[in-house]
Amino acid sequence: MNSLIPYKRSVYYYETDKMGIMHHSNYIRIFEETRVDFLVQAGMPFEQIEAQGVLMPVLSVECRYKHPLRFGDMLEVRPHITKFNGTTLHVSYEIHNSETGELCAEGSSSHCFTDTNMKPIRTKKNYPDIYKVFADYIVQ
Amino acid sequence: MNSLIPYKRSVYYYETDKMGIMHHSNYIRIFEETRVDFLVQAGMPFEQIEAQGVLMPVLSVECRYKHPLRFGDMLEVRPHITKFNGTTLHVSYEIHNSETGELCAEGSSSHCFTDTNMKPIRTKKNYPDIYKVFADYIVQ
Amino acid sequence: MNSLIPYKRSVYYYETDKMGIMHHSNYIRIFEETRVDFLVQAGMPFEQIEAQGVLMPVLSVECRYKHPLRFGDMLEVRPHITKFNGTTLHVSYEIHNSETGELCAEGSSSHCFTDTNMKPIRTKKNYPDIYKVFADYIVQ
Amino acid sequence: MNSLIPYKRSVYYYETDKMGIMHHSNYIRIFEETRVDFLVQAGMPFEQIEAQGVLMPVLSVECRYKHPLRFGDMLEVRPHITKFNGTTLHVSYEIHNSETGELCAEGSSSHCFTDTNMKPIRTKKNYPDIYKVFADYIVQ
Numbered sequence: 001m002n003s004l005i006p007y008k009r010s011v012y013y014y015e016t017d018k019m020g021i022m023h024h025s026n027y028i029r030i031f032e033e034t035r036v037d038f039l040v041q042a043g044m045p046f047e048q049i050e051a052q053g054v055l056m057p058v059l060s061v062e063c064r065y066k067h068p069l070r071f072g073d074m075l076e077v078r079p080h081i082t083k084f085n086g087t088t089l090h091v092s093y094e095i096h097n098s099e100t101g102e103l104c105a106e107g108s109s110s111h112c113f114t115d116t117n118m119k120p121i122r123t124k125k126n127y128p129d130i131y132k133v134f135a136d137y138i139v140q
Numbered sequence: 141m142n143s144l145i146p147y148k149r150s151v152y153y154y155e156t157d158k159m160g161i162m163h164h165s166n167y168i169r170i171f172e173e174t175r176v177d178f179l180v181q182a183g184m185p186f187e188q189i190e191a192q193g194v195l196m197p198v199l200s201v202e203c204r205y206k207h208p209l210r211f212g213d214m215l216e217v218r219p220h221i222t223k224f225n226g227t228t229l230h231v232s233y234e235i236h237n238s239e240t241g242e243l244c245a246e247g248s249s250s251h252c253f254t255d256t257n258m259k260p261i262r263t264k265k266n267y268p269d270i271y272k273v274f275a276d277y278i279v280q
Numbered sequence: 281m282n283s284l285i286p287y288k289r290s291v292y293y294y295e296t297d298k299m300g301i302m303h304h305s306n307y308i309r310i311f312e313e314t315r316v317d318f319l320v321q322a323g324m325p326f327e328q329i330e331a332q333g334v335l336m337p338v339l340s341v342e343c344r345y346k347h348p349l350r351f352g353d354m355l356e357v358r359p360h361i362t363k364f365n366g367t368t369l370h371v372s373y374e375i376h377n378s379e380t381g382e383l384c385a386e387g388s389s390s391h392c393f394t395d396t397n398m399k400p401i402r403t404k405k406n407y408p409d410i411y412k413v414f415a416d417y418i419v420q
Numbered sequence: 421m422n423s424l425i426p427y428k429r430s431v432y433y434y435e436t437d438k439m440g441i442m443h444h445s446n447y448i449r450i451f452e453e454t455r456v457d458f459l460v461q462a463g464m465p466f467e468q469i470e471a472q473g474v475l476m477p478v479l480s481v482e483c484r485y486k487h488p489l490r491f492g493d494m495l496e497v498r499p500h501i502t503k504f505n506g507t508t509l510h511v512s513y514e515i516h517n518s519e520t521g522e523l524c525a526e527g528s529s530s531h532c533f534t535d536t537n538m539k540p541i542r543t544k545k546n547y548p549d550i551y552k553v554f555a556d557y558i559v560q
Binding site: 009013014036046047072 | 429432434453465492
């Protein structure tokens with residue numbers, strides 16, 4: 001996972017709320033952007049996974065907010081695959097402010113793999129290419 | 141159209157931005173909520189239209205902002221079907237602050253009707269029930 | 281908390297994603313809507329809290345997804361104040377599909393209380409009215 | 421304006437709707453992202469404008485949808501300042517699919533300049549630096 005380039009973008013104006021900070025729900029969306037970016041870097045864009053009829057619904061998310069991000073702040077996220085057994089995936093995230101280095105939020109998400117009818121599938125046997133992408137990046 | 145009950149809801153916290161007002165993009169979403177509510181009132185919920193394989197993609201939207209809405213404000217929208225010929229639909233909207241009566245925004249959207257492959261369809265001939273819903277409410 | 285009317289609304293079209301279900305990030309927003317509705321029911325609308333210079337930033341959120349909600353589904357949320365000591369607040373949520381009764385998601389959020397400079401405050405001493413609202417509804 | 425680098429980013433998963441395309445409301449948000457990017461390129465980031473106590477509320481927006489964008493598509497926007505007199509600003513936008521070159525949407529927004537109490541201000545006299553930024557980029 002060390003070889004991954006952190007996902008970066010700045011905070012959009014419409015992501016702020018009347019407290020003047022990025023609304024807390026948007027961090028969950030940034031986790032998703034980070035997963036999408038990871039898959040591009042790993043050579044298996046999410047579009048390719050879906051093109052094979054495989055969906056990755058979210059089973060759970062959680063986020064702890066440490067320091068607010070504000071409009072225009074550049075954020076930087078490092079994803080870590082903490083668990084993966086071919087049927088369930090756990091990813092953790094650390095969102096930093098790129099300029100200050102400050103840890104702004106940390107969280108995680110878990111996912112299963114299903115066909116387009118939302119029936120669970122085992123990637124190891126049936127989709128070895130998809131399996132390999134995640135297995136290769138498990139944090140030791 | 142006079143028989144329609146205006147669509148009402150309050151402004152959510154996450155819809156505000158750092159100016160302390162509802163972000164302008166959300167009015168476009170409220171137009172959509174208003175169309176959905178109109179169809180429920182007209183006896184043809186949008187789910188029923190989609191269940192027949194008919195989509196209503198948006199061709200255009202426009203909105204003019206008159207007075208800001210803030211967190212917790214109750215808004216009230218009246219939709220008007222200004223044009224409809226079975227293939228294209230024009231709807232206009234007036235968003236008022238329910239408490240003050242003030243006009244906060246006015247706008248419009250236009251739509252076509254397509255099958256699930258995004259091919260245009262004529263509702264008058266092929267979906268007379270859908271046609272009737274909109275035709276009945278054209279503003280004279 | 282039994283005296284509270286559950287918070288209800290239907291799923292908006294723009295809340296769905298290409299899987300055809302409500303995007304998982306929106307549940308976090310519904311938790312917020314539910315807190316806002318609770319405060320209205322408890323007689324202390326959030327606007328009144330902010331008018332006193334008190335903010336309630338989110339410290340953490342988590343959500344477990346059990347069953348998808350789709351466009352037009354009516355959802356129903358029951359909030360529970362599980363912990364409150366005047367400086368930190370824990371709320372849990374159960375989102376059900378109103379028609380089927382099915383549990384769709386459950387989660388929680390934690391919050392602190394700050395002044396407008398984001399400095400923590402103790403509500404018990406300085407804002408007894410705010411303190412009382414939450415204390416009255418702690419789940420026994 | 422020819423010297424500007426077009427604003428680019430890919431479509432996020434959460435921006436899609438159940439039709440499988442980017443929801444139409446998000447184009448209005450992309451217009452805002454484009455304005456913010458323009459100001460960075462022009463050497464006067466929006467944060468610097470707000471730091472001087474100047475706000476730029478949106479007076480109107482409109483968008484015409486030509487061709488859908490889908491999850492993962494790279495989009496590219498060129499902004500054009502079509503009118504500016506120091507008190508009102510008109511910007512037009514063309515959103516293209518970067519890979520195919522296809523025009524996906526075109527639209528515009530208009531803005532005024534106000535102080536933090538939402539009172540209109542004239543930039544030419546009172547904020548010549550802000551005035552210059554926009555005046556320099558008016559499309560001839």
